[in-house]
Amino acid sequence: MQxxxxxxxxxxxxxxxxxxxxDISRDRYLYLLMIPFIAYYVLFYWRxxxxxxxxxxxxxxxxxxxxxxxxxxxxxIAFFKGPFFWRTLTNxxxxxxxxxxxxxxxxxxxxxxxxxxxxxxxxxxxxxxxxIPHFVSTVVVVGIVMSLLSPTxxxxxxxxxxxxxxxxxxxxxxxxxxxxxxxxxMWQSTGYSAIIxxxxxxxxxxxxxxAAVIDGAGRWKQTLHITIPCILPTVxxxxxxKLGTVMNVGYEAIILLYNPIIYETADVVxxxxxxxxxxxxxxxFSAAVGLFDxxxxxxxxxxxxxxxxxxxxxxxx
Numbered sequence: 200m201q202x203x204x205x206x207x208x209x210x211x212x213x214x215x216x217x218x219x220x221x222d223i224s225r226d227r228y229l230y231l232l233m234i235p236f237i238a239y240y241v242l243f244y245w246r247x248x249x250x251x252x253x254x255x256x257x258x259x260x261x262x263x264x265x266x267x268x269x270x271x272x273x274x275x276i277a278f279f280k281g282p283f284f285w286r287t288l289t290n291x292x293x294x295x296x297x298x299x300x301x302x303x304x305x306x307x308x309x310x311x312x313x314x315x316x317x318x319x320x321x322x323x324x325x326x327x328x329x330x331i332p333h334f335v336s337t338v339v340v341v342g343i344v345m346s347l348l349s350p351t352x353x354x355x356x357x358x359x360x361x362x363x364x365x366x367x368x369x370x371x372x373x374x375x376x377x378x379x380x381x382x383x384x385m386w387q388s389t390g391y392s393a394i395i396x397x398x399x400x401x402x403x404x405x406x407x408x409x410a411a412v413i414d415g416a417g418r419w420k421q422t423l424h425i426t427i428p429c430i431l432p433t434v435x436x437x438x439x440x441k442l443g444t445v446m447n448v449g450y451e452a453i454i455l456l457y458n459p460i461i462y463e464t465a466d467v468v469x470x471x472x473x474x475x476x477x478x479x480x481x482x483x484f485s486a487a488v489g490l491f492d493x494x495x496x497x498x499x500x501x502x503x504x505x506x507x508x509x510x511x512x513x514x515x516x
Contacts, residue, residue, distance in 0.1 A: 254486040267483075274487035283471055291467040295445040297381040303441055305389045307434060310396035311422065326397070329390030337387075341455040344383050345370065370456065373464040380456065380465075384449060392437075399433040400426065435507055443500035446492045468492050 223230060254274060258267045278284055309329060316322040332340070347354050348369040356366040369375045407425050416424065450469035457465035468488060476485030504516065 253483050254490045258483040274484045278488050287468045287471045294448045297377050301381050302385040305385050306392035307396055310393040314400045332387045333391035337451050340387055371460050373461045376461050376465045399430040403429045439503050442503040445499055446496045
């Protein structure tokens with residue numbers, strides 16, 4: 200009687216399936232908790248991807264996908280040759296550069312400062328107060344900013360007039376918009392973003408600090424030679440993720456803040472998509488602009504990840 204040995208890969212597959220089934224059975228309640236999140240992403244992120252094809256169609260709500268004709272790259276060409284392409288692209292990158300230069304270091308500095316506080320109660324209160332603004336509605340935050348900058352009753356203009364100056368209508372001057380938006384966004388997000396760096400600081404081995412104290416290093420040298428190098432991988436990863444959102448500058452706050460007078464510096468790609476799609480009804484054109492926005496964001500993440508891996512050996516993948 201001849202014995203036929205089963206192929207090795209079949210045995211491995213069976214073993215893998217058995218282990219997978221055992222893992223799922225053991226952690227079934229954890230997997231059940233994942234179902235709402237998976238359903239959310241499937242319904243609102245993955246399923247709508249198929250609708251991207253309207254960017255290549257002359258889409259009509261009445262004709263639907265089957266009745267609307269294909270036009271290829273016509274909408275992309277119209278956007279590239281249009282009068283608003285360079286304006287929206289420049290404004291988007293400028294707001295992102297402002298955010299990178301001013302907003303990105305802010306949570307790192309805040310985390311380092313909080314880490315140096317020795318009174319635990321004061322430390323917890325400070326951390327709580329700094330990340331509360333993240334949970335305040337954008338509409339409320341914009342309302343506060345508009346009240347502070349009001350030319351008649353705003354606190355900022357009252358201070359200017361107190362020192363003998365003339366009131367300034369900040370939201371009607373294009374040159375002020377970028378700084379106003381950057382500072383507003385920084386105030387709202389700095390405390391919440393600092394949580395990641397505070398967690399990274401908590402994971403630093405305390406023996407490193409003890410050895411530095413024995414060698415005579417003060418608090419400043421400890422920060423320079425221990426703290427910052429230890430959280431550098433986290434900083435690099437966050438920077439890569441930040442570069443991936445360069446084209447996404449928070450259109451909700453911009454729409455609430457801006458007006459046609461300051462479109463020169465305030466109109467970005469995402470607000471242009473909103474106006475052309477929802478206000479003007481050019482669904483295919485706005486989908487093409489939005490797809491261009493997403494492609495640029497993907498390329499920025501991809502290349503920044505490669506550059507980071509080449510320079511420092513730290514990357515997302």
